[in-house]
Amino acid sequence: MKKPLVIGNWKMNLDYVEAIHLMQQIGVLLRNKPVEHTDLVVTPPFVDLRSVTSVVESDRIPVSVAAQHASQHESGAYTGETSVAMLQRLNVRWVLVGHSERRSYFQMTDDVVASTLRAVVRSGVQAVLCFGEELASREAGEHFDVVASQLQAALAGLDEQVRPLVTLAYEPVWAIGTGRTASVEQVAEMMDFIRATAASLSLDEPHVLYGGSVNADNAGAIMSEGRVDGFLVGGASLKAESFVAIAHASDDCYDGKR
Numbered sequence: 001m002k003k004p005l006v007i008g009n010w011k012m013n014l015d016y017v018e019a020i021h022l023m024q025q026i027g028v029l030l031r032n033k034p035v036e037h038t039d040l041v042v043t044p045p046f047v048d049l050r051s052v053t054s055v056v057e058s059d060r061i062p063v064s065v066a067a068q069h070a071s072q073h074e075s076g077a078y079t080g081e082t083s084v085a086m087l088q089r090l091n092v093r094w095v096l097v098g099h100s101e102r103r104s105y106f107q108m109t110d111d112v113v114a115s116t117l118r119a120v121v122r123s124g125v126q127a128v129l130c131f132g133e134e135l136a137s138r139e140a141g142e143h144f145d146v147v148a149s150q151l152q153a154a155l156a157g158l159d160e161q162v163r164p165l166v167t168l169a170y171e172p173v174w175a176i177g178t179g180r181t182a183s184v185e186q187v188a189e190m191m192d193f194i195r196a197t198a199a200s201l202s203l204d205e206p207h208v209l210y211g212g213s214v215n216a217d218n219a220g221a222i223m224s225e226g227r228v229d230g231f232l233v234g235g236a237s238l239k240a241e242s243f244v245a246i247a248h249a250s251d252d253c254y255d256g257k258r
């Protein structure tokens with residue numbers, strides 16, 4: 001089993017004061033009961049990044065910091081956008097690419113996802129490629145086709161040397177923020193499919209995460225029976241206790257080797 005990875009996606013929640021507070025609380029919980037086998041990442045809103053990286057550094061919290069999005073462009077007249085280089089200067093080590101909320105609310109097409117992914121990994125930053133089917137596709141039995149086409153569009157032709165920087169995150173849209181988690185059987189069969197598809201696209205054994213209504217109660221079963229390498233957590237990452245509890249559930253799975 002790979003070393004698991006648990007990423008908290010704070011989405012558009014918490015101003016910088018609240019973000020500092022949450023990061024400090026996570027730091028205290030991790031000091032009281034360290035997470036030994038799981039890598040942790042938090043993904044605050046852009047305006048919180050500087051404050052959060054400062055707390056992580058000053059309190060030596062064993063957590064990396066990610067951005068929720070980045071521009072596919074390097075610099076220039078792109079009002080409202082943030083470049084990968086600017087994020088790197090803030091010690092941001094990861095970027096989420098193609099989250100379903102970016103795809104559906106901000107018209108992020110497969111082409112833009114592909115060019116953003118390239119902009120991120122070209123700079124040596126770790127990318128979390130997010131993908132997953134909507135409810136209608138699942139009900140029509142088209143979920144494997146949708147996932148294959150999203151992976152193909154983002155990964156085909158990616159330079160060999162940057163491929164190790166890509167982590168995959170399967171997030172079925174119908175499970176995000178709904179409390180309706182995919183069943184462990186649905187997750188397990190999708191994990192097999194994603195690993196086979198990634199291999200056919202020459203992506204060598206990437207971490208494959210699951211996201212969608214993950215919480216401290218369901219994380220252990222999804223990891224052990226769903227055979228995931230970690231989680232992308234939304235709502236439950238906004239409270240230090242539940243985020244760290246998910247990290248400990250992941251640790252326990254690793255200790256028991258699933």
Ligand code: 13P
Nearest residue numbers: 009176177212213234235
């Ligand atoms: P929830 O955990 O709130 O369902 O969100 C999942 C998600 O979109 C993480 O990126």
